[in-house]
Amino acid sequence: MTSPRRTLLKVVILGDSGVGKTSLMNQFVNHRFSREYKATIGADFLTKELEVDGEAITLQLWDTAGQERFQSLGVAFYRGADCCIVVYDVNNAKSFESVENWRSEFLEQTSSLNNNAFPFVILGNQIDKDPSKRTVPLNHALSYCKNQGGNLTHFETSAKDGTNVSIAFESIARSALENSSHEDYASDLTGSISLLNNTNESGSCAC
Amino acid sequence: MMERKEKPMSFKNFGLFFKKTATESNSSTINRSRSQQNQRTKSAETFTDLPGLRLTKTRAETSSNATSPISSYPINRSSSSLDFGTNRKLSSKYARYMSQTDEDWGLPNSNTSFTKNTRFNGASATSSTNNSSSRHHRHGVQCATDSNSARKYIDMFEKNALKPSPKSANQTAEAEVALINCQMSRIKKFTRVLEAPVVDLIALRTLSWNGVPPELRPIVWKMLLGYAPSNASRRDSTLEKKREDYFAIRDTLFHTEGEYGHLDQALWHQVAIDVPRTNASIPLYQNPATQRILERILYIWATRHPASGYVQGINDLVTPFYQVFLLPYTQPYDPETFDVRQLTKRQLDEVEADCFWCLSKLLDGIQDNYIHAQPGIQRQVMKLQELTYRIDAPLAKHLQSEGVDFLQFSFRWMNCLLMRELSIENIIRMWDTYMAEGPDGFSDFHLYVCASFLVKWSSELQKMEFQEILIFLQSLPVASWTDSDIELLLSEAFLWKSLFSGATAHLRQS
Numbered sequence: 279m280t281s282p283r284r285t286l287l288k289v290v291i292l293g294d295s296g297v298g299k300t301s302l303m304n305q306f307v308n309h310r311f312s313r314e315y316k317a318t319i320g321a322d323f324l325t326k327e328l329e330v331d332g333e334a335i336t337l338q339l340w341d342t343a344g345q346e347r348f349q350s351l352g353v354a355f356y357r358g359a360d361c362c363i364v365v366y367d368v369n370n371a372k373s374f375e376s377v378e379n380w381r382s383e384f385l386e387q388t389s390s391l392n393n394n395a396f397p398f399v400i401l402g403n404q405i406d407k408d409p410s411k412r413t414v415p416l417n418h419a420l421s422y423c424k425n426q427g428g429n430l431t432h433f434e435t436s437a438k439d440g441t442n443v444s445i446a447f448e449s450i451a452r453s454a455l456e457n458s459s460h461e462d463y464a465s466d467l468t469g470s471i472s473l474l475n476n477t478n479e480s481g482s483c484a485c
Numbered sequence: 486m487m488e489r490k491e492k493p494m495s496f497k498n499f500g501l502f503f504k505k506t507a508t509e510s511n512s513s514t515i516n517r518s519r520s521q522q523n524q525r526t527k528s529a530e531t532f533t534d535l536p537g538l539r540l541t542k543t544r545a546e547t548s549s550n551a552t553s554p555i556s557s558y559p560i561n562r563s564s565s566s567l568d569f570g571t572n573r574k575l576s577s578k579y580a581r582y583m584s585q586t587d588e589d590w591g592l593p594n595s596n597t598s599f600t601k602n603t604r605f606n607g608a609s610a611t612s613s614t615n616n617s618s619s620r621h622h623r624h625g626v627q628c629a630t631d632s633n634s635a636r637k638y639i640d641m642f643e644k645n646a647l648k649p650s651p652k653s654a655n656q657t658a659e660a661e662v663a664l665i666n667c668q669m670s671r672i673k674k675f676t677r678v679l680e681a682p683v684v685d686l687i688a689l690r691t692l693s694w695n696g697v698p699p700e701l702r703p704i705v706w707k708m709l710l711g712y713a714p715s716n717a718s719r720r721d722s723t724l725e726k727k728r729e730d731y732f733a734i735r736d737t738l739f740h741t742e743g744e745y746g747h748l749d750q751a752l753w754h755q756v757a758i759d760v761p762r763t764n765a766s767i768p769l770y771q772n773p774a775t776q777r778i779l780e781r782i783l784y785i786w787a788t789r790h791p792a793s794g795y796v797q798g799i800n801d802l803v804t805p806f807y808q809v810f811l812l813p814y815t816q817p818y819d820p821e822t823f824d825v826r827q828l829t830k831r832q833l834d835e836v837e838a839d840c841f842w843c844l845s846k847l848l849d850g851i852q853d854n855y856i857h858a859q860p861g862i863q864r865q866v867m868k869l870q871e872l873t874y875r876i877d878a879p880l881a882k883h884l885q886s887e888g889v890d891f892l893q894f895s896f897r898w899m900n901c902l903l904m905r906e907l908s909i910e911n912i913i914r915m916w917d918t919y920m921a922e923g924p925d926g927f928s929d930f931h932l933y934v935c936a937s938f939l940v941k942w943s944s945e946l947q948k949m950e951f952q953e954i955l956i957f958l959q960s961l962p963v964a965s966w967t968d969s970d971i972e973l974l975l976s977e978a979f980l981w982k983s984l985f986s987g988a989t990a991h992l993r994q995s
Contacts, residue, residue: 295797296758314765317758317797319905320896323955338952345755345797350858354892 284327285335287454288358292380293365294373295344298403301437302365303341306447311438318343321355330451337451352387359388361397361454368402368434371413377422395460397429397453401446406436429453672698675705684708684715693921696914696968700816702809707839709920710846728838731785735837738788739781748784756783756795763800764909767821770804774825778837779803786845793848793855798901802847805904805913806840851927854899862899865932866891869898869939872932876981877940880947887951894958898935902927906938907963907971914971930982937977 291299300315300322307326321342328335340355342348356362364380366373377400385393402419405412416434423430431453433446675698678688689708697705707713707724714723738748745753760779764770770779782803787795808820814832815823825833853861870891874881884891897905904912915934919926942961946954963970 295755315762316765316905317762317800319798319900321893323893323952323959325952325956336952343797347794347796347855347857347859350863351892351896354890354896 283334285333285455285458286338287335287360287451287458288338288340289361289363289450289454290340290342290356290359290384291363291365292342292384293344293363293401294367294370294376297344297365297367297370297373298437299344299365300341302401302403302435302443303339305437305440305443307339309440311440317345320348320351326447328448328451330448330455333455335451335455337447337454349383352383356384356388359384360458361399361450363399363401363450365401365403366414366419367404368414368419369404369407369411374402374414374419378426381426381428394428395457397431397457399446399450399453400430400432402432402434403437405434405441406438668698672701675701679704679708682717684717686715690921690923693917695918696972697917699812702913702917703813703839706806706809706916706920707843710843712839712842712846724839727842728835731838731841732834734785734789735781738785742777749788752787752795753784755797756780756787756800759783759795759797759800764804769808769821769823769825772825774833775807778833778840779807782837782841782844785841786848789845790848790852792857793852796855796859796900798897798904799844799848799855801901801904803840803844805909805916806843807836808909809913810836810839810843847927850924854928859900861928862896863892865899865928865935866895868932869895869935872936872981872985873939875985876936877943880940880943883947884954887949887954889951889954894955895935895939898938899931902931903935903938906961907966911963911966911968911971914968915975918975929986930978933978933982933986934974936981937974941974 291303293299295317300318301311303322303324304310304312304315307324318341321340324339324341326337326339328337340359342351342355362381362384364377364384366377368374381398385396388396400419400423402414402416419432419434423432431449433442433449435442435446437443675689675692678685678692679701686708689705693705693709704713708715712724712727714720745757757780760776760783761771763779769775779800783795783800786799787793811820811823811825811828814828814836828836848855851861853859853864855861870881873884873891902912903915907915919930922930942957945957949957
């Protein structure tokens with residue numbers, strides 16, 4: 279193939295209301311922070327083109343609404359995702375407790391065949407705030423990710439000053455890429471039609 | 486299969502046919518009435534390029550058999566914005582057209598009517614309107630009325646019309662005089678309806694469908710929503726009682742400022758993080774007084790409606806009420822930069838209570854949108870998809886082939902009633918019509934508005950791929966939209982509704 283084809287990767291971002299999902303997305307995509315974002319309704323769509331390990335990819339990002347009431351929408355936005363980001367606010371213990379709910383809700387709605395392999399990236403946001411306000415210690419979050427046993431990566435970020443945002447999203451892109459190539463591999467395997475062709479060919483040979 | 490394919494097309498043609506004939510008959514009527522009036526305006530003009538006009542007439546044509554009160558006032562259109570600066574050519578045609586229709590309806594020449602080359606005497610114009618404003622107050626209609634508006638129009642006129650314009654100053658002045666006259670006569674029509682001992686709600690709806698003059702919006706909205714009684718003798722006392730009811734609820738929950746520990750913390754947290762995010766770029770909404778008001782309204786509404794509770798987006802829906810009810814106090818200043826702390830406590834309290842009750846009335850009609858699983862919105866989105874297939878099959882098929890799910894872009898259209906798509910000024914004008922439509926305005930009629938809104942971008946969308954489509958639909962080029970764009974949208978929605986409402990054939994998808 280002469281012209282390099284862009285790989286499309288779909289990423290969904292979840293988490294409680296007000297933890298900074300929209301801010302993280304905009305820091306990553308536009309390198310901007312604003313206090314003027316409205317609460318997301320349903321989900322917003324963003325794209326970002328980048329290169330990971332020499333491969334040109336386009337991330338299709340779905341920035342979802344945090345309020346529980348919108349969870350019934352899930353499937354419309356979760357379907358076909360290659361990676362899922364779950365965000366919590368390090369200054370809000372409740373938002374951290376919700377991480378597992380978001381994860382299981384996502385897996386349930388997408389009914390992924392191999393739940394343990396599906397990549398999740400957990401982001402503890404708003405680390406720019408006064409450290410005395412922090413209610414979720416880093417080791418707490420790390421031990422959660424370890425104990426879950428699935429494919430979980432963790433970062434602490436600040437959408438406000440940009441700390442760790444690009445590193446985190448690079449990791450997200452890589453996870454999504456890996457997951458999508460696994461899927462491609464899997465679909466190649468399920469292409470049992472080739473076997474059928476072979477049988478036909480061998481059949482003709484026998485004649 | 487063939488038949489299915491051709492059906493939407495034939496409907497399109499049908500629409501065009503009507504547009505054409507409507508335009509023809511329209512201009513001929515105008516020409517006839519012109520000659521009857523001794524050629525009041527010299528040049529005979531066609532109005533084919535006037536947005537809204539063709540469709541409005543079409544609307545009248547298609548619904549001539551319907552019982553809708555609107556159909557009897559098909560051409561009573563008025564732009565409630567007084568933006569003379571934009572599109573002069575259009576406004577002059579508009580104004581001349583309007584002045585014709587007023588005459589056609591046999592409206593008496595009012596003493597406040599301005600004629601060409603009249604040097605304004607602000608005092609006399611104001612005094613003549615003062616009469617009507619005092620009459621107004623006798624009936625307890627609490628709003629800024631004609632005197633204010635007359636003053637505003639005079640100011641506008643002096644600022645704009647008397648400014649020498651290089652190209653045909655006379656013509657422009659004439660047009661603007663006509664526009665002012667039309668605005669005045671429109672206000673008079675409303676005032677006449679509102680002054681009655683028992684307001685004729687059908688007449689009020691009919692008038693309001695085409696837009697409510699800003700000065701009269703507070704009382705008109707309250708009446709259309711059924712909050713203010715149509716019976717003048719009971720109006721003040723009822724409003725007083727409702728406000729007191731609200732204050733009583735408020736005082737039990739918010740007795741001490743800044744003390745929120747006793748509230749439902751999950752609900753309060755959601756409200757408290759959403760209020761600062763409501764129109765965060767507009768100073769009015771960054772004002773602490775505004776934020777406390779919105780917090781209380783949303784919290785109290787949610788506690789009284791446990792089946793839905795507070796759902797994000799409802800915060801947006803309070804803001805048109807807030808801005809409209811503040812208007813009598815903010816004029817002539819821009820409400821968006823107005824410091825509400827200039828109002829007395831009593832005045833702010835009344836605005837708060839009125840916003841609460843009107844929001845409640847609005848949400849009563851769309852409760853299904855906010856209860857668990859949001860079935861109202863799911864249904865609307867599905868209907869929008871079906872309607873799009875019916876109205877613009879190529880667009881619907883294109884969206885489908887690109888893998889665009891209607892839920893992905895139109896969920897927000899339903900959840901926030903297009904408030905995230907259009908400016909608050911556009912929304913306020915739109916709500917005039919929604920309220921005039923009656924209890925289904927915010928649900929059923931809104932669906933048709935969304936359909937018109939979507940097919941408006943058909944040609945652009947059909948050239949785009951999945952990503953572009955979604956990004957385009959998230960930031961539609963509507964920043965410059967004025968009242969006339971909204972009025973065209975509403976007219977189109979009316980057309981689709983009269984064609985498809987109750988018709989179930991479009992539910993059969995191919």
